[in-house]
Amino acid sequence: MTEHRAQFDFSIGFANGGGLDGHGFRLDLPSADLDEHAIGRLLVAHLGLALVRDVRLTDLRIVEEPHRGSRGVDVPASGRAARVVDLSHRIRAGLVTYPGLPAPVxxxxxxxxASRERYAPGTEFAMDVIELIGNTGTYLDSPYHRYADGADLAGLRLETLVGLPAEVFHLTDAWSPNERGIGAAAVADRGVRGAAVLLHTGWDRHFGTPEYGRGAPFLTEDGARHLIEQGVALVGIDSLNIDDVESGGERPAHTLLLGAGVHVVEHLTGLGDLPPRGARFTAAPPAVEGFGTFPVRAFAEVPAG
Known part of the structure; x- marks a missing residue:
């Protein structure tokens, strides 16, 4: 489905005095046939403004461009069957997920x-053993990963893992090698209560290479605090770690998120194939008692366009 955005300059006046101006602003549109007044109403909803007296738009252009997830802009569902997008890395013997941790055997x-000796002629089976650390491939952290008294994998409620509304933040241009942290400002433009916030940084392109372990983007402490305050259910990232592992031993994102009961999914992949909103995210680990982290088959169901 072709998606459209509006690009414009704006001037907003308030009933109680004052105003707000913007230049080169872009806004998701549910369709390409909206007039200036309708786009103005969407702008007010996106910005969450009250007591607005008037809205003026200039240099208005409608462009074909993928949506970025503008708050207050609902895109109608097509009614067709959803497509499923796999968001997990494949696990294989010898796979290095995190430098320094053991690879699966x-x-x-x-x-x-050997099974042919146990079963009827023509009947055979393979039974295999896998030895791996929980931090392998794409995995989920439960509170027990960080806190001894936190919920382990068996203690997680399925409704917090399955079919969560996905708010995908496409942030490949929001960080740089010198500024790797993703802060609150990058995830503050829409509501995320009860949602899975998925941070698309593009770092998954390095997975399985030496480059993956150095210079990775991460969620900052203020970013984690903001998401908790907004009532997020789960935070996922397509990077080495949700924390900065190159600045010492502190792990503020893990500490805050898991302390608030917010699940963390790391080493996602394929987030660039998801729309900013409208998908449903699932990442359910096995119910292992006394265990804090385990690989998941993470996926998203995306309404067909």
Whole structure:
């Protein structure tokens, strides 16, 4: 489905005095046939303004451009079946997810050849053993990962893991090698209560290479605080870690999010294939008691366009 955005300059006057001006502003549109007044109303909703007296738009252009997730702009569903987008890295023997952590080892418990002696002619099975650390591939952190008295994997409620509204923030241009932190300002333009906030940084392109472990983007402390205050249910990122692992031993994002009962999913991939909003996100680990982190098959259901 072709998506459209409006580009314009604006001037807003308030009933109680004062005004607000903006230049080169861009706003998601539910359709391309809206007039200036309708776009003005969307702008007011996006900015969350009250007591607005008048809105003037100039240099208005409608452009074909993917949506970025403007607050207050609802895009109608098509009614067609959803497509499913896989957001997980594949796990294989020897895979290095996080530098310094052990790679998975896969070995047979019962080979197909040996199983033929146990079953009827023509019937055979393979039974295998995998040894891996929980921090392998795309995985979810429960509060127990950080806190001894926090909920472990078996203690997580399924409704906090399955079918969450996905608010995807496309942030490939919001950080740089010198400014790797993603702060509150980058995720403050829409409501996220009860949602899975997915941070698309583009760092997943380095997964499985030495470059993946150095210079990765992360969520800052103030970014984590903001998301908690807004009532987020889960935060995921397509990067090495949700924290900065190169600035010492403190882990403020893990500490704050898991302390507030917010699940963390790291090493996602494919977030660039998701719309800013409208998808449903699922990342459910097995219910392992006394365990804090485990790989998930994370995916999103996206309404067909």
């Amino acid at each position: 896969i070995r047979p418990h019962l080979t197909r050849e």
